[in-house]
Amino acid sequence: MERRIFIGDTCVGCAFCMLVCPYNAIEVFGRARVDYEICNACMKCVACCPNSAIEVVETVETEA
Ligand code: SF4
Numbered sequence: 001m002e003r004r005i006f007i008g009d010t011c012v013g014c015a016f017c018m019l020v021c022p023y024n025a026i027e028v029f030g031r032a033r034v035d036y037e038i039c040n041a042c043m044k045c046v047a048c049c050p051n052s053a054i055e056v057v058e059t060v061e062t063e064a
């Protein structure tokens with residue numbers, strides 16, 4: 001099981017999540033964008049969003 005975050009439509013680009021992220025995995029250009037190469041799903045950004053725009057999705061990795 002793997003967790004991943006997604007930025008939802010309610011993002012207003014306030015950049016709180018960018019400031020909170022300890023890995024600098026978020027950039028904000030009007031709206032937040034996540035660099036999944038860097039994000040390690042620590043979830044620190046999720047609680048800081050004033051608009052609850054950051055969603056957590058659990059994914060099941062399947063072997064090919
Ligand atoms: S904290 Fe929430 S509203 Fe602000 S930029 Fe991040 S995702 Fe968007």
Ligand code: SF4
Nearest residue numbers: 021039040042043045
């Ligand atoms: S889950 Fe953690 S590493 Fe990923 S963007 Fe949010 S604060 Fe940064």
